[in-house]
Amino acid sequence: MIRSSEDIIIRTVSRILVPFIQLFALYVIAHGHYSPGGGFQGGVILGASLVLLLITYGPSDTRRHISGKSVAVFSSLGVLIYSGIGFICLLLLGNYLDYGKLSGILHVTPAEARSLGILGIEIGVGFTVMAIMFSIFFDISSGGKPPEDEKE
Amino acid sequence: MVDFIVGKYNYWIYIVLMMIGFYAMIGKKNLIKKIIGMNIFQTAIILFYVSIGCKKGATLPILGHAHGHAGQAIQTSAYINPLPHVLMLTAIVVMVATLGVALAIGIMIYLKYNTLEEDEILKAVK
Amino acid sequence: MKILNLIVVVITGAILIYGTMDMPGWGDPDSPASLHVSPRYITKTMEETATPNMVTSVLADYRAYDTLGETTVIFTAGMACILLLRKRRNGHG
Amino acid sequence: MGVIVSIKPLLAVLVTLVAAVLILFTGERNRNLREFWTLLASIIKFSIVISMVPLILKGNIIEYTIISLTPGIALQFRIDSLGMFFGVLASFLWIITSVYSIGYVRSLDEHAQTRYFFNFALCLSATMGIAFAGNLLTLFIFYEILTVATWPLVYHKETEEAIMAGRKYLVYTLTAGMAILFGIILIYSLTGTTDFKPGGFLSGCGSANILRFIFVILILGFGVKAAVMVLHEWLPSAMVAPTPVSALLHAVAVVKAGVFGCLKVILYVFGPELLHELNLWLVLAYFVSFTIIVSGMYALAQDNLKRRLAFSTINNLAIIIMGAAMLTPSGIKGAIFHMGSHGFMKITLFFVAGAIYVKTHKENISELDGIGRQMPLTMGAFAIGAMGIAGIPPVCGFISKWYMALGTLEANEVFFLFVLLTSAMMDIAYFFPIIYSSFFKKPKEDVIPCFNEAPMMMVIPLMVTAIISIILGIFPNAFFNFFNIASTAAGKILGGM
Amino acid sequence: MIPAFDLVILIFVVICAIAAITVKDLLSAVMILGAYSFFMCLMWAEMGAVDVAFTEASVSAGIGTVLLIAAVYRTTRRSKD
Amino acid sequence: MIEQAPVLIVVIPLIFAFITPLIGWWRKELCYPWIILSLTLSTFCSVITLLTVINTGVIHYHLGGWLPPWGIEYAVDYLNAFVLVIVSFTSLTVAVYSKKSVELELPEKTIYFYTVFLLQATGFFGIIVTGDMFNLYVFLEIASLAGYALIAVGEEGAPMASFRYVIMGTIGASFYLLGVGYLYMTTGSLNMADLARLLPDLYGSKVVLVAFTFLIVGVATKMALFPLHGWLPDAYEKAPSSVSALLAPLMTKVSAYVMIRIMFTVFKPYFSIEMLPVTTILSWIAAAAILYGAVMALAQTDLKRMLVYVLLSEVGYLVLGIGLANKNGLTGTILHIMNDACMMVALFMIVGAIVYRCGNREISQFRNLHRRMPFTMAAFVIVGLSVVGIPPTCGFFSKWYLILGAVDTSQWVLAGVLVLSSLLNAILFFRVIEYAYIEPRGGHDNGGESLAVVREEAPLTMLIPIISVTAGIVLLGLLSGRIVSTVIQFAIPACF
Amino acid sequence: MEVTLLIQATDDSFRILEDARKQAKGLLDSASILEDARRQAKGLLDSTVGVTSETRQMEKQKIQAIFKGAQEAKSSFQNFIATFFLLFVFWVLLSGKFDLFHLTMGVICSVVIAHLTHDLLLANVRVGETRVIVRRFITYIPWLIYQIILSNIHVAYLALSPRMPIDPHVLRFSTKLESDISWVTLANSITLTPGTITMDIKDGEFFVHALDKKVADDLHAGEMEDRVAHIFMEADHIYIQDALDVARIYVALRKWG
Incomplete structure (x- = not known):
């Protein structure tokens, strides 16, 4: 189903908008501490920008920006960052996800360590959500057809 | 009585929405319609939760000018209860995840039976 | 069948309305939900997590494990969609 | 009068279990080895059981607790005289049946022999468990194993008829099992224990109606295996099974397990005192007298030899229960001893039926004219068995029936004496024509009027059992103090009275 | 919180919900659902739940609608009810 | 690290699941040992947890170092720990078993299958171990989503079955969520222990009543209790065999666990018993479920579908014990959680093995199966006996406690239903055994092996789990007294 | 490389154009008296225009092709830098926080996005001032x-x-x-x-x-x-x-x- 859009307007506008959308997504992730938003919303927006690319430029062009493999790597990587941060706390003799314990290795106060921990997991969430949203959209819109030109 | 009805109109609306969604889930035959109903149903629950968190006269659950306020004591009643919001973030995520899986299954069904009507599919399965 | 569905729906609605009767008023700052657990999130968020956005601090710290679960839900959904729909041209995959 | 903890009861049960597994793994590849396992196990088992007899006779109780099943109930073996009696009987008859089965299956070249021997061993294991069980739950566990293990033996022939018989058997026995379970649970919730106690442990617990209800469902439950009339239907159908199986079913394992269960319920759970109090014994006795009379009549009407034997079995089992239901020393003594004597006699009769079938493929009585000339040893044994069943001295049946008759008198119930005598007359009426026609009637064309016995593997066991029947009739204590075991059991139960 | 505004949105939401499940054309239904989500998120924003509103806007009204549209394109717009 | 064991039970398979796709790309065949490793570690941790609980009592683990009710708490008591051990062992067994059947049924999707499979197990662990109402919901959804996907990749008709499961499952989960919301609204807490402390003052409130209703209905939907069971038969019948083997035993057991938690931990037992006639209603529904399941099973000609209905009936047993609400009844339920998990997992694995070898599940096609697959069929016989309730297999003992519980409350009809269902089960299973073992000879018994059947036993990765679970069934039966006295009697709420 | 080629090519085309124009103009000027000369000049002019439109078509394609390649080779880094600055400005506008942490974050994010999308935002723009x-x-x-x-x-x-x-x-x-x-x-x-x-x-x-x-x-x-x-x-x-x-x-x- 997905093929590159013929409509020049959509192509051009999305081409120009995508970087800004993505930056906005990162902004949302990074500023989750101060304003609404966070990893999840940012991730969804990132995913949406990729979906936009996919719709307008088709799978092959989109893969130049994010390949099928890196989607899957990102989806695993994100949750791994999250659970990994939790696990590091465990190694630092804290409970699981007890970021306060990170203050020891980050040389900041526990509250700030928690803040940084939050940022860390937001990033993880963002990765996963982005990759998964993209991949779900890809699967649903392609409906089971194998991607045309994916290299295994 | 009037107070009872007016004072909780949020809850009434949420019940109405939920019933609409619920009916679509169990009463409609079209799979996409069912999914739409599911969406409405879950959104209604989220509305309910958000209504729980509301506080009259309170502001967003973000400490305004955090650095400036450092010295002052924070009034609990000044901020909306953040916990239901957190829960609902999770619920929304769950919602979209369910939506994705449901759609994927719906597409599988369509690819196999070329229809989205439940009765026709059941006929085809047999 | 339609009637049956409607009846189920109406019964559920009736139960919900019944429950609504005892609910604390909407937006009441003294409702139990606002008094028991959440005050700590509101008052201590800066002090304990250095994060002014309470939603974020609760989401990613106090109840971080829920969020891990939530991310896992998304991950599961993604894997599920791949499992359900993606077909590989060759067996290796 | 001490309690001795010993692992022997467990060993006695396990030996056969191990044998069963070995049989299964040896399979068809090495028939001799497989049957060697059977024989070896049976002999080991018998010697283990026998080694415990002296202790029991001294009045001891042998106990072994394996594991706690629920609070208050353990998987426990406790051997007293009654259990010992049944144990000795079963383990001894297994040796003989094994020998006979080997002869039987080999000469008929049966299919699925491994399964046959496997289930046989399993049955015996379960029977031992029943005999040695220390409480109702343990007994029930082995009882159910027995039920399931016997089923493949019933449908063994795998004809349409055999399968139907198997189904019938299962329906009856499993339903009964559930009734028993329900009864046990009621008892447990009333008393918190199910340990057997000579003279019963239920008195004083619960209202009379509940106790009556428990008694009824337990007796009905065990009564199914004991083939009490109206619940007997499975037994004649199960006669399609191979003859050694019938012999085992009817003489040793299954029906005796049922009767044993009834006895346990009557004597060890409720106890004479309580039964008197609740007036249940009389009801029970009337109930089984009905069986005695009707089954006798049925037996007269049968032409198939094994079916006739089956109804005779029903008759005798009912007699045993009736004897016990008298709740008098002689009655109980007679009942217990009749378990043994009937076992020896009936197994003889079934062996004979099997031998005839193996040799001539005949199953109907009307075809047996003159067969005595062809198979004199076999038919001689048959005559001894038949006499014993009918209660003619010097065969052992006489002694047991004598005691039971005494028991009825002690209980002052002449009616039951009359029932006993009537049944004896019927025994004569349905067995003696066979003996007469087989020896004195003119043989039919296809009977070869010369000595032509079944294989020795079959004839020797049936001769042995016949001879033992006679010996027991003359010296009741000859066989490992057989009679003494029975009388100590009776004494202990009534000790409290 | 402005009650009138609140009430108007709530009514819109209900109308959208009913329309979404009654419209026979699936694509329209999905679009209406998107509108429903959007109104919902407006309402939440108005109730102070900015985070939830943001998420709803990006997820339900955004990705969710996109997924539904993709699915409808992939399958069929026709619906019997 | 021992004090971290409760969280490791969940976190290890979680992390492993995240890595599984990566591993799968590197070496596809490593996925299988990878998840086995993960589940083994998890099982190990759960056993450690159980031992710790037995030695030192209830474990409280505070995730993120936040004290409850502010943070999420793992509260592991006897009940949790026991169910955890069961669930982890079962999932490990099924994981070992799944190798061949996945290779056969889903050759192209092994990586993702194993990933989702592991996530499914993780979801179960998370549900059981948590002490927080909302956390439970999250893990419930993980398990459900994974379940939807795993079912949908089954045979013909599976997607539709799965779709109906999605709808019903979402309704159930949403009702649960709604119930949690109502509770939160009146108490302001999500922690189970905290709720248990706060709720008694509010028992008169209509909100609490509604919350309770919705929680129970939600869980009952997930559990497929009788009137809400519509999704279950198709879903579990059509799923791939290893998925049925995982989901069918565990989803219902886990839901039963949740139901016990809600009824007797979050709410005080007297609320569930006296304030509302819940337990009475539940026990009658359960009785209906038992009979319905057994009768429907009788009507089936397909073995797997028959087992699915048997499962419905087993759900009835579980709920019946809860509904009886006394010591024996609950003991029965908890014991039955273990026993039924073993029995169902064994049965569904056996069906899978039969399908693997013979390719069909019609009972009437089972002729000579005992020659073809002697060990599998022997296992089937033993498991069947256990389901029927023949001692000394474990199925008997749970039934024993349940009947005892029914007798204790003088619910004669319920006791009668239990007994009757045993008989119906007996008919069911002996019918199958008859087909598999008896080769009818048209009247003549000439003997000899007339039909030469090639012995074709299931592959070892299938056979070993089947045999070990079967052995476990007998062993657990014999050990049930020990289990009851060391674990279960402490798992029952103190007031019984 | 391409750029020199390109320049040569365009220079060529322009030389042709200019020549033609000069020629035409000169003819127009010199032969303004003569009616037929004017007509001749007009014809010449027309023909040159015809030639030009043809060549223009050809040249256009050629140039576009060369332009693309040239741009890719030349401008990926420049594009990156330009995109980065654009994005960073956008970030600062959004964020409104000027502490080191957030600025660093902004730089990192902008770099990442610019790296990913430098060929999107400024792609395909014809070279122009x-x-x-x-x-x-x-x-x-x-x-x-x-x-x-x-x-x-x-x-x-x-x-x-x-x-x-x-x-x-x-x-x-x-x-x-x-x-x-x-x-x-x-x-x-x-x-x-x-x-x-x-x-x-x-x-x-x-x-x-x-x-x-x-x-x-x-x-x-x-x-x-x-x-x-x-x-x-x-x-x-x-x-x-x-x-x-x-x-x-x-x-x-x-x-x-």
Whole structure:
């Protein structure tokens, strides 16, 4: 189903908008501490920008920006960052996800360590959500057809 | 009585929405319609939760000018209860995840039976 | 069948309305939900997590494990969609 | 009068279990080895059981607790005289049946022999468990194993008829099992224990109606295996099974397990005192007298030899229960001893039926004219068995029936004496024509009027059992103090009275 | 919180919900659902739940609608009810 | 690290699941040992947890170092720990078993299958171990989503079955969520222990009543209790065999666990018993479920579908014990959680093995199966006996406690239903055994092996789990007294 | 490499053009008295124009091809830098926080996004003086607004007049614009103007729905197109009317080359 859009307007506008959308997504992730938003919303927006690319430029062009493999790597990587941060706390003799314990290795106060921990997991969430949203959209819109030109 | 009805109109609306969604889930035959109903149903629950968190006269659950306020004591009643919001973030995520899986299954069904009507599919399965 | 569905729906609605009767008023700052657990999130968020956005601090710290679960839900959904729909041209995959 | 903890009861049960597994793994590849396992196990088992007899006779109780099943109930073996009696009987008859089965299956070249021997061993294991069980739950566990293990033996022939018989058997026995379970649970919730106690442990617990209800469902439950009339239907159908199986079913394992269960319920759970109090014994006795009379009549009407034997079995089992239901020393003594004597006699009769079938493929009585000339040893044994069943001295049946008759008198119930005598007359009426026609009637064309016995593997066991029947009739204590075991059991139960 | 505004949105939401499940054309239904989500998120924003509103806007009204549209394109717009 | 064991039970398979796709790309065949490793570690941790609980009592683990009710708490008591051990062992067994059947049924999707499979197990662990109402919901959804996907990749008709499961499952989960919301609204807490402390003052409130209703209905939907069971038969019948083997035993057991938690931990037992006639209603529904399941099973000609209905009936047993609400009844339920998990997992694995070898599940096609697959069929016989309730297999003992519980409350009809269902089960299973073992000879018994059947036993990765679970069934039966006295009697709420 | 080739090629083409023009002019001047000479000169001029349009077509393709390759080789880094700055400005506008932490974060994010999308934001833009384009674009906007107001009034008149004299029809015209960005600007301008909507663009052909004749005529007049072309320094005038601008491009190209 997905093929590159013929409509020049959509192509051009999305081409120009995508970087800004993505930056906005990162902004949302990074500023989750101060304003609404966070990893999840940012991730969804990132995913949406990729979906936009996919719709307008088709799978092959989109893969130049994010390949099928890196989607899957990102989806695993994100949750791994999250659970990994939790696990590091465990190694630092804290409970699981007890970021306060990170203050020891980050040389900041526990509250700030928690803040940084939050940022860390937001990033993880963002990765996963982005990759998964993209991949779900890809699967649903392609409906089971194998991607045309994916290299295994 | 009037107070009872007016004072909780949020809850009434949420019940109405939920019933609409619920009916679509169990009463409609079209799979996409069912999914739409599911969406409405879950959104209604989220509305309910958000209504729980509301506080009259309170502001967003973000400490305004955090650095400036450092010295002052924070009034609990000044901020909306953040916990239901957190829960609902999770619920929304769950919602979209369910939506994705449901759609994927719906597409599988369509690819196999070329229809989205439940009765026709059941006929085809047999 | 339609009637049956409607009846189920109406019964559920009736139960919900019944429950609504005892609910604390909407937006009441003294409702139990606002008094028991959440005050700590509101008052201590800066002090304990250095994060002014309470939603974020609760989401990613106090109840971080829920969020891990939530991310896992998304991950599961993604894997599920791949499992359900993606077909590989060759067996290796 | 001490309690001795010993692992022997467990060993006695396990030996056969191990044998069963070995049989299964040896399979068809090495028939001799497989049957060697059977024989070896049976002999080991018998010697283990026998080694415990002296202790029991001294009045001891042998106990072994394996594991706690629920609070208050353990998987426990406790051997007293009654259990010992049944144990000795079963383990001894297994040796003989094994020998006979080997002869039987080999000469008929049966299919699925491994399964046959496997289930046989399993049955015996379960029977031992029943005999040695220390409480109702343990007994029930082995009882159910027995039920399931016997089923493949019933449908063994795998004809349409055999399968139907198997189904019938299962329906009856499993339903009964559930009734028993329900009864046990009621008892447990009333008393918190199910340990057997000579003279019963239920008195004083619960209202009379509940106790009556428990008694009824337990007796009905065990009564199914004991083939009490109206619940007997499975037994004649199960006669399609191979003859050694019938012999085992009817003489040793299954029906005796049922009767044993009834006895346990009557004597060890409720106890004479309580039964008197609740007036249940009389009801029970009337109930089984009905069986005695009707089954006798049925037996007269049968032409198939094994079916006739089956109804005779029903008759005798009912007699045993009736004897016990008298709740008098002689009655109980007679009942217990009749378990043994009937076992020896009936197994003889079934062996004979099997031998005839193996040799001539005949199953109907009307075809047996003159067969005595062809198979004199076999038919001689048959005559001894038949006499014993009918209660003619010097065969052992006489002694047991004598005691039971005494028991009825002690209980002052002449009616039951009359029932006993009537049944004896019927025994004569349905067995003696066979003996007469087989020896004195003119043989039919296809009977070869010369000595032509079944294989020795079959004839020797049936001769042995016949001879033992006679010996027991003359010296009741000859066989490992057989009679003494029975009388100590009776004494202990009534000790409290 | 402005009650009138609140009430108007709530009514819109209900109308959208009913329309979404009654419209026979699936694509329209999905679009209406998107509108429903959007109104919902407006309402939440108005109730102070900015985070939830943001998420709803990006997820339900955004990705969710996109997924539904993709699915409808992939399958069929026709619906019997 | 021992004090971290409760969280490791969940976190290890979680992390492993995240890595599984990566591993799968590197070496596809490593996925299988990878998840086995993960589940083994998890099982190990759960056993450690159980031992710790037995030695030192209830474990409280505070995730993120936040004290409850502010943070999420793992509260592991006897009940949790026991169910955890069961669930982890079962999932490990099924994981070992799944190798061949996945290779056969889903050759192209092994990586993702194993990933989702592991996530499914993780979801179960998370549900059981948590002490927080909302956390439970999250893990419930993980398990459900994974379940939807795993079912949908089954045979013909599976997607539709799965779709109906999605709808019903979402309704159930949403009702649960709604119930949690109502509770939160009146108490302001999500922690189970905290709720248990706060709720008694509010028992008169209509909100609490509604919350309770919705929680129970939600869980009952997930559990497929009788009137809400519509999704279950198709879903579990059509799923791939290893998925049925995982989901069918565990989803219902886990839901039963949740139901016990809600009824007797979050709410005080007297609320569930006296304030509302819940337990009475539940026990009658359960009785209906038992009979319905057994009768429907009788009507089936397909073995797997028959087992699915048997499962419905087993759900009835579980709920019946809860509904009886006394010591024996609950003991029965908890014991039955273990026993039924073993029995169902064994049965569904056996069906899978039969399908693997013979390719069909019609009972009437089972002729000579005992020659073809002697060990599998022997296992089937033993498991069947256990389901029927023949001692000394474990199925008997749970039934024993349940009947005892029914007798204790003088619910004669319920006791009668239990007994009757045993008989119906007996008919069911002996019918199958008859087909598999008896080769009818048209009247003549000439003997000899007339039909030469090639012995074709299931592959070892299938056979070993089947045999070990079967052995476990007998062993657990014999050990049930020990289990009851060391674990279960402490798992029952103190007031019984 | 490409750049030198490119320059040579364009230089060649221009030399031809200039030659032809000079020739024609000279002929026109010298033979102004003679009627037939003038006619001859006119014919020559016509033929040169014919030649030019042909060669222009060829050259255009050739140049475009070369331009693309050249751009890729040359500008990926420059694009990256430009994108980065654009994005960073955007970030700062969004964030409004100027502490080190957030700025660092902004830099990191911008770098990442710029790396990922440098070929999107500034891709495909014909080489032109950015400053010129921006300046022209800004001056274009007031004009556009003016147009919008005008047509607003017109449409209001149409809508409010009792007869409703609308005459909807679809215009189809091919444009002289070349780059997608200019197409999009034109299309959006058309759409923004009330009364007209761009329905589709296919291979440089616009399909525009117009509300009545007057608006359609306005469009046909091509002023808007010309202005857009002017912004992006495209179409014919790149060769003739905007030689200066073009020259500037070459200067720039030489500098980069």
